[in-house]
Structures are given as structure tokens and as C-alpha cells.
Amino acid sequence: MDNDDYRQRVIAAADRLYYTKGFSAVGMDQLRDAAGISLRRLYQLFPSKNDVVTAVLQNRRKIWADGLTEYMDAAPTPRGKLLAVYDFLADWFCEDDFRGCGFINAFAELGAVNSEIAAIAREHKMSFQRHMARLVAEIGAAPSLAHHLMLLAEGAQTTAALTGDPSAAHHARQAAEILIDTALAKEHPNTNGEDAETHLANHG
Amino acid sequence: MDNDDYRQRVIAAADRLYYTKGFSAVGMDQLRDAAGISLRRLYQLFPSKNDVVTAVLQNRRKIWADGLTEYMDAAPTPRGKLLAVYDFLADWFCEDDFRGCGFINAFAELGAVNSEIAAIAREHKMSFQRHMARLVAEIGAAPSLAHHLMLLAEGAQTTAALTGDPSAAHHARQAAEILIDTALAKEHPNTNGEDAETHLANHG
DNA sequence: CCCGAGTGAGAACGATCGTTCTCACTTGAG
């Protein structure tokens, strides 16, 4: 077992602890116990707690992007890919330990004091935003639609976390369908909305 | 100057400090300095830091509700009241020290460990939700519209906080207009959309 | 005046945090 394996073990344990309890609520001793590693090796892998936190967030960025991409790839059409975002969220919200978006949580807890963490959270959101904008451009809708869909996804995450109700993803999907179809109807006014309506009926 | 004045002074100072730096990042000593009060009196007003935090959140609940109500009352129609939410957010986002929704931040930082704070944050969101649902019922739209509009407002708050871009409120308003008008067109299909369209043009 | 209750300023306390150090032990090279 080499250093990279140990790093990944620490990151996995830290991610779970930080996400479920908050960053400042989890000390290095607790992380050592959870990762099954000595404090000495922990500090030679990560010179400070802040390095653990940033590594955890960078790791989570990749996991989140991969998970989302997986859902999107399963959808055949650009419209379906956009709506797959909310299916991805729906499944996520149903997980037992769901506690909101880890980046929003990190920003809320540490963003004001630690600009590096604020930057990581911001970069995560902006890459999601770019992803949405690309798909919106593909279906030929106005760029503002990407903002609208992003707001729904963000709102669903915080609402599901606070209320504990996973149906926020379902509501976000409903609204997204309306916004997408309205945007498409505005850009292609000659085609009637029949296709969109049947598509909507199949999923909703 | 009686005890209530002191209490209010502490709450005001604590609110600013907690909101801009986070809860665990602000100690009681710092709060004492900011409030201009002795540690002794501080602890006889609030037996523990947790009491300060909950008092701050309860206070912020009232301030938030009053501010929103003010914006809503200025709008003549129920539709205008619903859209006033996003004007309220827009002005809020432009404040210098805006750092997202204080309740989401509190939930993110302390909600996992402190169930009392989680409950306050949840209650705040649900009272906002009820407020929206009442107005949606007034304009005769489907209840799901209230969920959609709430998601937009929530998403705007986190997006504006993370990206630092106040235009999230503007985008949320755009999307809200589309969703409201679509919902109204579905509930009253005999009236054409002209009224809604001109209203939209006046505001957007 | 006296006296007791309450106050401000801040030291002190115990807990906990992030981080480093100690020390006995392992291990691979010579």
C-alpha cells in the first residue's frame, strides 16, 4: 500500500466526516481514527488540516462531475441531458446522509475566512454553469435558460437539505421542463409544442 | 439603558460578526468587544454562546420576514407580490457584506451537530414557503408553482453568494415570470396571454 | 457615613484544537 492509497483513504474518511458533521467539528484526531492511520503519516501526507480540506473538496468536485456526466450520458437528447440533472439530484437527495451541497456548506462555514476554499466552491459552481450553458446552446435556446436551470438545481439542493424533503428535485424538474419548453417555443415558434408535451408526459 | 437594550446591542453585533465570519470563527471575547459590554453581563444576558446564536437567528427571521413583507406590500397585484420577492433579493445581494442566506449558512455550519439551529433554519424556510403558497393560491395557480418559485429564490441566494454576482436575482425573476405566466395560462386557458406579456415587458 | 449588592475589567480554568515531539520498534542495506 503506497502513499497514494493512504492519501485516498484519508480523503475518503475526511470527506464523509466533514460532510456529515461540518469541517470545524471534525478534528485531526478523529480523522486519524477514521482513516486508520497514524498522526505522523497523516501530517506527512497533508502538511495541515487546510490541505486535507482542499483535497477533499477537489476530490468531491471530480466525483460530482463524474456522477452528473454519467446521468447526462444516459440521456439521448440535449433536452434529456438537461433534465437528467434533476434525476441525478433526486437520487442524491435520497441518500441517507445527504446534507446539502458540500461546496455550499464549505463556503458557508469557511468561505469568509479561507479564500482558497471559497475559490474552489466558486469554481465548482461555475464549471457546472458552463456545462449547462453548453447544453442550452446545443438545443438552441437563449443563454438565460442556463442560468434559470442552474438556479433551480441550486435551490433544490439547499431546499432538500434544509427541509429533508427529496421532492425538491422533482419540483425542480417540473419547473425546468416548463422553462426549457417555453424557451424552445420562443426560439422555434413555427414548430408547435406537441413533441415537447408528449416528452413531458412520458417523464412526469 | 435596560437589559433589553443591551440584549439588542449584543444581538446586532453578533449578527454582523456571525454573518460575515461564520459562527465558530467568532469567539465570545470578540463579541464582547464588538458589543461594548462586559463578559459578565454578556453571560447574564445569554447563558451560553448557543443562546446568542439562536437569538441571532430568531432575530434575523423577523428582520427577513419584515423586509420581504415591505417589498411585497408595495406591489399592487398578487403576481407583483410574488415577483417582488426577487426585487427584494436583488437589493439584498447588492449589499456590501452579502454572504448568502444566514439560515443556510447556519444550517451548513451547525445544523449537523445542533438540532435546535437546524430547526430554526427549517422553520424559516417553511414559513417562506407558506407565504409563497398563499400568494400562489390567491392568483389561482397550481400549488406546485409555489415550490418552483421558492426553488428559484433559494438558488438565487446561494448562487449570488458563491459567485458574488447579484444578477442571480434578475435571472430568478425572469424565470419566475415565465413560470407564473405559464401557470396562469394553464389555469385560465380562455384568457390569452396579452396582459401577462405586457406586464412582463414593463418589468423586464 | 456604612454596607451589601451589583458591575467592569480581565485573569484563570478546563477542554479541545492543530501541530510537533518522544521513544521504542521495525526494516532493509551493508
Place this chain on the structure above:
DNA sequence: CTCAAGTGAGAACGATCGTTCTCACTCGGG
């Protein structure tokens, strides 16, 4: 084998936290 380098387990350190205590002082009622 010997020895140097690295490790695990955990004590130790300094800082900081929330909270309490000390002590000199104020001040209103007798």
C-alpha cells in the same frame, strides 16, 4: 550481525475556545 532511516502510538505543546472567578470599585438605602 550493525546501523541508519522511517514508523506507530500517543504524550506534549502552545493557542484558543467557552465559561467562571477574582477583585477592586460603584452606588443606592439605612
